[in-house]
Amino acid sequence: WYSKPLEDETVQAWFDNLKKTDISIVASHDSYLINLASPEKEKREKSLKAFIDEIERAEKLGIPLLVFHPGSHLGTGEETGLIAVADCMNEAIDSTPDSKVVLTIETTAGQGTNLGWRFEHLAFLIDRIENKERVGVCVDTCHIFAAGYEMRDEESYKNTFREFDEIIGIDWIRFFHLNDSKKDFGSRVDRHNHIGEGFLGKEPFRFLMNDRRFKKIPMVLETPKGKELKEDLQNLAVLQSLIKP
Numbered sequence: 001w002y003s004k005p006l007e008d009e010t011v012q013a014w015f016d017n018l019k020k021t022d023i024s025i026v027a028s029h030d031s032y033l034i035n036l037a038s039p040e041k042e043k044r045e046k047s048l049k050a051f052i053d054e055i056e057r058a059e060k061l062g063i064p065l066l067v068f069h070p071g072s073h074l075g076t077g078e079e080t081g082l083i084a085v086a087d088c089m090n091e092a093i094d095s096t097p098d099s100k101v102v103l104t105i106e107t108t109a110g111q112g113t114n115l116g117w118r119f120e121h122l123a124f125l126i127d128r129i130e131n132k133e134r135v136g137v138c139v140d141t142c143h144i145f146a147a148g149y150e151m152r153d154e155e156s157y158k159n160t161f162r163e164f165d166e167i168i169g170i171d172w173i174r175f176f177h178l179n180d181s182k183k184d185f186g187s188r189v190d191r192h193n194h195i196g197e198g199f200l201g202k203e204p205f206r207f208l209m210n211d212r213r214f215k216k217i218p219m220v221l222e223t224p225k226g227k228e229l230k231e232d233l234q235n236l237a238v239l240q241s242l243i244k245p
Helices: 006-019 041-060 076-095 119-128 142-148 154-167 201-211 231-241
Strands: 028-029 064-068 104-105 135-140 173-178 217-219
Touching: 006 154, 028 041, 041 064, 041 076, 064 119, 064 135, 064 142, 064 173, 076 104, 076 119, 076 201, 104 119, 119 142, 142 173, 142 201, 154 201, 173 201, 217 231
Parallel strands: 028 064, 064 104, 104 135, 135 173, 173 217
Antiparallel strands: none
């Protein structure tokens, strides 16, 4: 549940290496053990404590965005689960008053009793967060497609983000996870694929790469990876080829 405290040498090495890259925005992802929606008091308390630790670690490393899945309600119902998540988020923010780390809620595919697969879920959470400066959204392309948001033609792409804007608000988007889907539309199954090789195909990424609203929003690949990460270079090349001159 808990990570070894960051040593000063580790923190310094992090900043030294970051300077050597052209990367200007970094995001971290919290542990998959964490379930802020858990109906079991002990597990939710452990989750909250670990979540706060993640925030403090991100702050120490100068990481502005902490991406996380809202969690699973495990049978208690969506509203009950969402209230628990919002309460934990507020408590985590209150426990880290000097932090600037943004709690970035990731859209999910909706497997099992997972929360966050409907735009309404994210809007519910944002509405209940007291300090709005500490909350944002990460859009995962595979997840929203698997959750039932169509994007494979231009009209559907526009409609999906129009719906996102009406329910949540485009301005809440702080980060993107780019990945194709191994499972078909509305499957509610989270399985990532290489760009253009899944059920999404290349077109949604063409729309996304040329959407001026997202020009300054950081995006990362969450596609399958081999040991040497050559696949990332291939996926990046595909995305770059879709950008209109």
